[in-house]
Amino acid sequence: MKNYLTFLLLIVALLLSSCKQGVKNSEEDYSIIPRPNNLAILPGAFTINKETRILVNSDIGEVRLAADFLLGMLGNALGSEPEIETGAVSKKGSILLMITDDVDLNDEGYLLQVKPSRILLKARDGRGLFYGVQTIRQLLPPAIEKGMETGQELKVPACTISDEPRFVYRGMHLDVGRHMFPVEYIKRYIDMLALHKMNTFHWHLTEDQGWRIEIEKYPLLTEIGAYRKETLIGHGGRPPFEYDGKRYGGYYSKEDVKEIVNYAAERFVTVIPEIEMPGHALAALAAYPELSCTGGPHEVATRWGVFPDVFCAGKEETFVFLENVLSEVIELFPGKYIHIGGDECPKERWQECPECQKRIADEGLADEHELQSYFIKRIEKFLVANNRKLIGWDEILEGGLAPEATVMSWRGTEGGIAAAKEGHDVIMTPNPFMYLDHYQCEPEGEPLAIGGYSPLEEVYSYDPMPAELDEDEQRYILGVQGNLWSEYLTTPDYMEYMAYPRFFAVGEIGWTKQGLRDFENFLTRFRKQAERYDIIGINYFKGEYYDTRKRAETETD
Numbered sequence: 090m091k092n093y094l095t096f097l098l099l100i101v102a103l104l105l106s107s108c109k110q111g112v113k114n115s116e117e118d119y120s121i122i123p124r125p126n127n128l129a130i131l132p133g134a135f136t137i138n139k140e141t142r143i144l145v146n147s148d149i150g151e152v153r154l155a156a157d158f159l160l161g162m163l164g165n166a167l168g169s170e171p172e173i174e175t176g177a178v179s180k181k182g183s184i185l186l187m188i189t190d191d192v193d194l195n196d197e198g199y200l201l202q203v204k205p206s207r208i209l210l211k212a213r214d215g216r217g218l219f220y221g222v223q224t225i226r227q228l229l230p231p232a233i234e235k236g237m238e239t240g241q242e243l244k245v246p247a248c249t250i251s252d253e254p255r256f257v258y259r260g261m262h263l264d265v266g267r268h269m270f271p272v273e274y275i276k277r278y279i280d281m282l283a284l285h286k287m288n289t290f291h292w293h294l295t296e297d298q299g300w301r302i303e304i305e306k307y308p309l310l311t312e313i314g315a316y317r318k319e320t321l322i323g324h325g326g327r328p329p330f331e332y333d334g335k336r337y338g339g340y341y342s343k344e345d346v347k348e349i350v351n352y353a354a355e356r357f358v359t360v361i362p363e364i365e366m367p368g369h370a371l372a373a374l375a376a377y378p379e380l381s382c383t384g385g386p387h388e389v390a391t392r393w394g395v396f397p398d399v400f401c402a403g404k405e406e407t408f409v410f411l412e413n414v415l416s417e418v419i420e421l422f423p424g425k426y427i428h429i430g431g432d433e434c435p436k437e438r439w440q441e442c443p444e445c446q447k448r449i450a451d452e453g454l455a456d457e458h459e460l461q462s463y464f465i466k467r468i469e470k471f472l473v474a475n476n477r478k479l480i481g482w483d484e485i486l487e488g489g490l491a492p493e494a495t496v497m498s499w500r501g502t503e504g505g506i507a508a509a510k511e512g513h514d515v516i517m518t519p520n521p522f523m524y525l526d527h528y529q530c531e532p533e534g535e536p537l538a539i540g541g542y543s544p545l546e547e548v549y550s551y552d553p554m555p556a557e558l559d560e561d562e563q564r565y566i567l568g569v570q571g572n573l574w575s576e577y578l579t580t581p582d583y584m585e586y587m588a589y590p591r592f593f594a595v596g597e598i599g600w601t602k603q604g605l606r607d608f609e610n611f612l613t614r615f616r617k618q619a620e621r622y623d624i625i626g627i628n629y630f631k632g633e634y635y636d637t638r639k640r641a642e643t644e645t646d
């Protein structure tokens with residue numbers, strides 16, 4: 090009897106203490122994408138209201154950026170932005186953002202403690218603080234994104250999160266050459282990168298079908314190169330091709346570019362511009378035909394594929410032109426990387442071109458592959474002299490890699506593995522896993538896409554670290570990127586439909602430790618966050634992730 094009483098008292102005491110601490114939370118209350126690497130769930134919640142104070146322990150710009158993002162977000166809901174104060178002591182009712190070396194995490198990591206009495210967010214620098222703020226954002230009700238009734242209290246469920254990315258490079262690519270998208274949509278793409286703790290936007294700016302960036306020294310690039318007279322209807326297949334008869338084009342002015350680069354920088358996203366060479370260059374050659382082997386005339390391409398006319402590797406003017414273009418590009422993009430394409434460059438014009446053949450002879454090159462390698466190495470020298478690093482698609486391995494080049498492995502993973510074994514940095518973006526232009530469900534009833542089949546689950550299943558590499562070689566794998574080619578992405582809405590939610594899966598691949606990655610768990614979190622995406626207003630694909638469930642049910646019936 091006595092024992093029984095003691096037991097009862099103990100239960101009552103426990104219940105009372107848990108009431109005091111607040112409600113018990115469940116895993117569902119922490120539906121964060123990408124999944125945090127260490128999450129301890131605690132009872133209760135921190136309440137944010139008009140009295141909440143935001144403290145920062147440093148006035149440096151990057152800390153302010155993270156704090157300003159938090160303020161903007163809370164301001165939406167509270168009706169007015171709380172003041173930022175300087176201070177290093179976490180106080181009751183406050184959110185303290187603190188940079189300190191006293192966190193045992195990598196440079197982009199963060200430590201978040203949410204208690205009913207206060208929030209403490211620690212990181213080594215502004216990036217970690219910013220990612221901690223994105224975690225807080227995902228713990229808050231989706232309505233904070235837009236149009237929330239003001240003057241409300243907000244609850245952040247209590248927890249301790251110690252989190253850091255698996256890879257230093259976490260990116261998404263967007264092709265604006267085939268079809269382009271308004272600045273507002275590019276910004277929203279960058280918003281989605283930031284929300285999912287991704288740090289790189291690879292902006293594919295030039296193509297056979299359109300040159301999309303203003304270059305002052307060469308105005309014809311945009312006057313002529315930015316417009317095609319019409320566009321192929323459907324896939325084309327074999328001739329005769331059918332065209333829509335409508336002129337298509339446009340470009341991003343220097344002001345647009347600056348706006349986008351700044352917008353990205355405020356969200357800790359680096360923009361990597363891609364200027365394609367020596368292939369995929371018809372739009373530039375239409376504007377300046379003297380830069381091809383034949384001298385033209387050339388037309389901006391009106392259908393998709395790979396074209397024989399490329400920059401002439403024999404003429405000096407080609408290099409003068411490209412270096413002038415790159416100089417203007419370098420001025421606009423402060424990041425260390427410049428992508429120079431390098432993919433899908435047919436060699437037939439070079440084989441017939443006396444100037445290219447002379448170059449091969451003069452430089453003692455074995456063949457046209459080595460000529461391509463000469464081309465890329467020469468451009469790399471220029472970039473390095475300007476304090477930049479070159480990235481190219483994996484074809485730049487052919488004929489010998491430029492000494493400091495970083496390789497994007499797209500034709501499967503072999504190129505990436507070979508480059509890492511040679512001691513070169515690598516970004517994994519293999520076809521088909523990371524090709525978000527592929528169909529994401531059965532093509533029937535879907536808008537036209539390039540082909541392929543890369544559903545969310547398959548994208549999610551990709552592990553960028555090749556088993557073929559030993560520990561030493563593995564450190565060359567910088568990370569992962571999803572590619573979004575726009576041949577068939579005729580509208581911004583359709584671009585988003587193809588991007589999301591597979592984009593979010595790429596974010597989780599780049600951030601979360603392999604052992605914690607689980608597709609069903611990801612889907613549960615995605616379903617929970619779907620309301621946030623709805624409020625933000627992105628057009629994401631909604632079929633397949635429900636269908637997988639439905640399919641599983643019918644299969645077991």
Ligand code: TNX
Pocket residue numbers: 432433482499524526539574575576
């Ligand atoms: C290959 S990936 C390309 C692009 C196409 C894409 C379509 C790469 C370096 N080149 O030019 O748009 O396939 O999926």
